[in-house]
Each structure stands twice: as C-alpha cells, then as structure tokens.
Amino acid sequence: DAKTTQPNSMESNEEEPVHLPCNHSTISGTDYIHWYRQLPSQGPEYVIHGLTSNVNNRMASLAIAEDRKSSTLILHRATLRDAAVYYCILRHLQGGSEKLVFGKGTKLTVNP
Amino acid sequence: DVKVTQSSRYLVKRTGEKVFLECVQDMDHENMFWYRQDPGLGLRLIYFSYDVKMKEKGDIPEGYSVSREKKERFSLILESASTNQTSMYLCASGLQGRWEKLFFGSGTQLSVL
Numbered sequence: 001d002a003k004t005t006q007p008n009s010m011e012s013n014e015e016e017p018v019h020l021p022c023n024h025s026t027i028s029g030t031d032y033i034h035w036y037r038q039l040p041s042q043g044p045e046y047v048i049h050g051l052t053s054n055v056n057n058r059m060a061s062l063a064i065a066e067d068r069k070s071s072t073l074i075l076h077r078a079t080l081r082d083a084a085v086y087y088c089i090l091r092h093l094q095g096g097s098e099k100l101v102f103g104k105g106t107k108l109t110v111n112p
Numbered sequence: 113d114v115k116v117t118q119s120s121r122y123l124v125k126r127t128g129e130k131v132f133l134e135c136v137q138d139m140d141h142e143n144m145f146w147y148r149q150d151p152g153l154g155l156r157l158i159y160f161s162y163d164v165k166m167k168e169k170g171d172i173p174e175g176y177s178v179s180r181e182k183k184e185r186f187s188l189i190l191e192s193a194s195t196n197q198t199s200m201y202l203c204a205s206g207l208q209g210r211w212e213k214l215f216f217g218s219g220t221q222l223s224v225l
Contacts, residue, residue, distance in 0.1 A: 032211050043116075043202050043216030044155070051211070087155070091211075098143065098162070100214060101171070102155035 004088045009107045012078045020073040020106055022088030027068050031092040034100065035062065035073045037084040044087060044102075047073065083110045115139075118203050118217040125224050131190040133220055135203030141215075142208045144186035146170075146178065149200040149219070161186055162208065193224045 005023040012018040024033065032051055036044040048055055048062045050071070055062040061074040075082055085105040092099060119134035135144065145160040147170075157170030159178040167178050175197060179187045186205075190197055200221050206214040 034213070036214075041218075043204070043218050044214075045216065046213035049211065049213065098208065099157065099160070099170075100145070101157060102147070104152070104154035 003101075004090060004103045006086075006088055006103060006106045008104070009109065011109045011111065012075075013111050014080060015077050018075040018078045018082070018108065018110075020075075020086050020088075020108065021070065022072070023070045024088070024090055025069045027090055028092060031090045033062070033064060033068075033071050034089045034091050035060070036087045036089065036102075037082075038087070038105070039081075039084045047086070049091075078108075078110045080110050080112060083108055116203055116205050116215050116217040118201075118220050120220050121218065123220055123222045125190075125193050125222065127194060127224060129190075129193050129224075131193045131222065131224075133188040133190075133201055133203075133222070135186045135188070135205075135217060136184055137186075137205035137215070138184065139205070139215070140183065141205040142183075143206045143212075143214075144180065145204040145206075145214065146176075146186065146188045147202045147204065148172070149202060155202065158188065193222075195224050198222060198224045 034049040035047040038044040050062045063072045085107050087105040116137045146158045147155040149155045161167045161180040177189045200219050202219045203217045204214040206212050
C-alpha cells in the first residue's frame with residue numbers, strides 16, 4: 001500500500017500561516033493526494049485534493065512537489081477552529097478497486 | 113448538503129453479542145466505507161463497497177462482515193462482539209473516482225463489556 005508520513009504534532013499561533021508537510025515517496029503516477037481534517041468528536045471532513053498542480057480552495061492551499069513525493073497543506077491564517085488532526089492520504093487503485101488509506105495524521109494546536 | 117447518518121452515537125454491548133452498525137447516505141454514492149479509529153492507530157479500513165451487494169475487504173476485516181442490500185445503506189456486523197472491538201466506528205461515502213472526496217458520518221463509539 002502507498003503510505004504517507006506526517007509529523008505527529010505541530011503548533012501554530014492564531015492568524016499566522018501554517019505549513020503541514022507530508023511525505024509520500026512511494027506514490028504512483030495515478031494516485032491523488034487528499035487532505036482531510038478531524039475536529040474533536042467529529043468524523044473527518046474533506047479539505048483539499050490534487051494530482052500534480054498546486055490547488056487552492058476557500059479552506060486551504062495544497063502545494064505538490066514536482067516529483068510528487070511530498071506535499072504541503074497551507075492554512076493561510078490559522079484560527080482556533082483550525083485546531084484538528086490533519087490527514088494526508090493517497091487515493092489509489094488496488095486490485096481494480098479504489099482505496100483511501102489514512103495514516104496517523106498531524107495534530108495541529110493553534111495558540112491564541 | 114450530503115448527509116451520512118450513523119444509527120447510534122454511543123453503543124454498549126456484551127461480549128458474544130451480535131452487533132449491527134448502520135450507515136445511510138442520501139446522495140446516491142456508489143462507494144461506502146467502514147473505518148475504525150483507535151488512539152495512536154489512526155483510521156483503519158475494515159470493509160468497503162463500490163456497488164450494491166459488492167464488498168471488498170480492507171486492512172482489518174477479521175471479526176467483521178458487511179451487508180449492502182440497497183445503495184444508500186451499508187451495515188457493519190460484528191458476529192460475536194469481543195472487547196478488542198471496542199472502538200470508534202466511522203462510515204463514509206463518496207462517488208467513484210480517485211479525485212472524488214469522501215463524506216463521513218459522526219461516528220459510533222462502541223463499547224464491548
């Protein structure tokens with residue numbers, strides 16, 4: 001299975017940018033990179049995804065390395081509501097079926 | 113908004129009981145998934161289904177089975193619950209396609225005593 005590696009935890013201050021890294025050195029050419037986050041006592045929610053090019057949406061930006069072996073989720077101005085566990089995931093085909101395998105994620109703490 | 117509804121938020125069962133966890137989605141999604149989440153282990157895939165009556169094993173299917181008789185409903189079955197199945201169970205659904213996002217339910221915290 002394609003795997004991702006993330007730091008266990010990161011800390012940020014409110015209203016500062018946050019860069020959450022993810023390594024996925026075994027990524028294959030057709031794998032999509034997804035990011036989800038999980039707020040306390042809730043199920044994960046979608047944040048952003050991409051294939052090769054950098055992506056922006058209202059929640060965040062995704063920067064993908066040229067060799068696609070790493071990516072970075074960027075929160076432009078962290079708020080207290082962004083405190084969550086962030087998961088970087090590869091969505092790929094295995095045995096003809098799609099799978100989305102979660103790693104352990106990065107717990108983001110946002111300080112006021 | 114897409115809604116993924118899990119039948120119970122909290123459930124307490126006894127060892128050896130048969131347990132049914134139900135998940136319903138309202139957006140005509142082909143794919144449905146069951147995960148369990150344990151402290152320090154993240155989310156682990158138990159089973160998934162890409163069509164009615166179709167199922168595929170995930171990474172930890174032992175001790176579980178699933179049923180998908182209708183497109184909107186995906187059930188997780190613990191044939192004989194054991195204490196090591198105490199966990200948070202999360203259901204998700206989504207359209208087919210690796211570029212498609214998943215929508216998660218709020219989870220069911222199952223305690224097996």
